[in-house]
Amino acid sequence: MEITHPFVFQVDSEIVMEHYNNQLNYLIEYNKNVPKEYCVVYFSSNDLYYPNNEIAFSESILKKNRFEWYGNRIAIGHKHIFLRDIRKQWYLTGINSQINSFGKLIDFLKEETKGYKVITLGSSAGGFASIITGQGINAEKICSFNGQFEILSLLKKSKPEVDPILFRNQKNSEMLPYYDTLNFITSPSSIFYFQSCKSQWDIEQAEYATSVKLNKIAFRTTNHGVPFLKSNLPHVINLNREQLLKLAGKTFHPLFFSLKTVGVIETVKGVSSIIQFGLNKIYIRTIQKWKSK
Numbered sequence: 094m095e096i097t098h099p100f101v102f103q104v105d106s107e108i109v110m111e112h113y114n115n116q117l118n119y120l121i122e123y124n125k126n127v128p129k130e131y132c133v134v135y136f137s138s139n140d141l142y143y144p145n146n147e148i149a150f151s152e153s154i155l156k157k158n159r160f161e162w163y164g165n166r167i168a169i170g171h172k173h174i175f176l177r178d179i180r181k182q183w184y185l186t187g188i189n190s191q192i193n194s195f196g197k198l199i200d201f202l203k204e205e206t207k208g209y210k211v212i213t214l215g216s217s218a219g220g221f222a223s224i225i226t227g228q229g230i231n232a233e234k235i236c237s238f239n240g241q242f243e244i245l246s247l248l249k250k251s252k253p254e255v256d257p258i259l260f261r262n263q264k265n266s267e268m269l270p271y272y273d274t275l276n277f278i279t280s281p282s283s284i285f286y287f288q289s290c291k292s293q294w295d296i297e298q299a300e301y302a303t304s305v306k307l308n309k310i311a312f313r314t315t316n317h318g319v320p321f322l323k324s325n326l327p328h329v330i331n332l333n334r335e336q337l338l339k340l341a342g343k344t345f346h347p348l349f350f351s352l353k354t355v356g357v358i359e360t361v362k363g364v365s366s367i368i369q370f371g372l373n374k375i376y377i378r379t380i381q382k383w384k385s386k
Contacts, residue, residue: 101257102145104180109150112179118188120160120175121205132206133170134232135162136184136215136222137177138318145181154179161219165326167212174205176222182258183244184222185268195271198222199229206230214330215240216318224274224284231280234334238287238319239295242302245272274302281307285337287329288312289320290344308341312350321347324359 103109112118137160142153153159160175167173176198178184187193192201212234213227214220220240227235244259253260262268270276278284284307289295292315299309312320319326332340351360 098257098261099254101254102147102150104182104257106147106150108147109179112154114190116189118177118179119192120163122173122175124166124171124173127169127171129171129208130210131167131169132172132174132209132211133167134174134202134206134211134213134223134226135160135166135176136213136219136226137161137175138215138217138219139178139181139183140217140318141177141179141181150179161216162214165330167214168331170212172206172209174202178218178222180258181218182256183218183241183271184225185258185262185271194268195222195225196267199226202226202230212236214238217241220286221274225271225277227283228274228277228279232283234337235284236287236330237284239289239292239298239317240274240286242275242298243273246297275305278305278307281305284308285310285341287320289314289316291315292317308338310337310340310342311344313344313346316347321345322351322360325351325354328354 098105100106141159141161142149160177163175176184176188178186178188180186184195184198187195187198192198211227211230211232213223213230213232214236215223216238217240220237221242221244222240223235224237224240224242226232244256247256247259248263251259259272284305286299286302286307286309288299288309288311290299290311291313295317314320321329348360
């Protein structure tokens with residue numbers, strides 16, 4: 094008996110699949126002003142575009158060619174690789190029709206990072222992917238901002254209309270191991286995990302990984318993704334290993350952390366940008382609803 098799946102825009106729509114089949118969905122740039130020593134790999138999250146419809150996809154991907162992290166780079170990087178999963182399914186089907194699995198993504202990055210010391214980073218689903226691939230390519234440093242450690246539990250908490258690839262492949266023996274980062278963590282000391290200790294899902298994810306001795310930096314916030322003011326990102330991602338280790342094992346309030354890290358002026362700018370972002374989101378959703386009528 095043939096099983097039919099419910100249509101889900103981000104994995105089944107013609108516009109998404111055309112882009113997945115015919116575009117690279119990665120971007121490589123070089124900074125020739127720094128030594129040829131480090132390659133940095135940036136993973137976009139499932140917040141790449143929203144909501145999951147043609148208007149949002151066209152605006153973010155077709156028009157803006159958006160890659161998260163593009164405006165926040167690690168300064169010591171000579172080579173910068175930006176990746177995105179336009180199907181928004183934790184990179185389980187890779188990034189395009191050729192690099193269409195985690196295994197192929199790791200092989201691709203092994204080749205592209207050859208001869209470099211490697212840093213990987215991402216938030217949420219991007220953090221999840223940065224851990225698996227970072228371990229696979231022996232990254233020197235992995236920064237995961239509230240990245241999941243496992244997504245197997247979503248089979249009980251989510252639904253096929255939200256996370257279709259997870260459900261459709263739950264019996265796929267080749268893909269299933271990639272639902273759990275712990276299957277791939279061999280060098281936990283290379284992982285710096287930034288956690289929101291008041292976000293229920295992030296609390297559960299952190300508890301799941303307690304058997305792994307990674308470096309956890311906690312923040313008193315419910316915000317998923319980056320757990321501190323975005324204006325702090327350029328500073329935080331450019332901290333070296335020794336500086337990050339001084340933060341590991343501690344818990345910070347985002348506001349006080351920002352004041353100490355970047356000062357009053359940048360903190361005020363960061364708070365203002367949050368307010369503006371919220372207003373922009375309301376405006377965009379209103380316009381999208383109007384256009385869809």
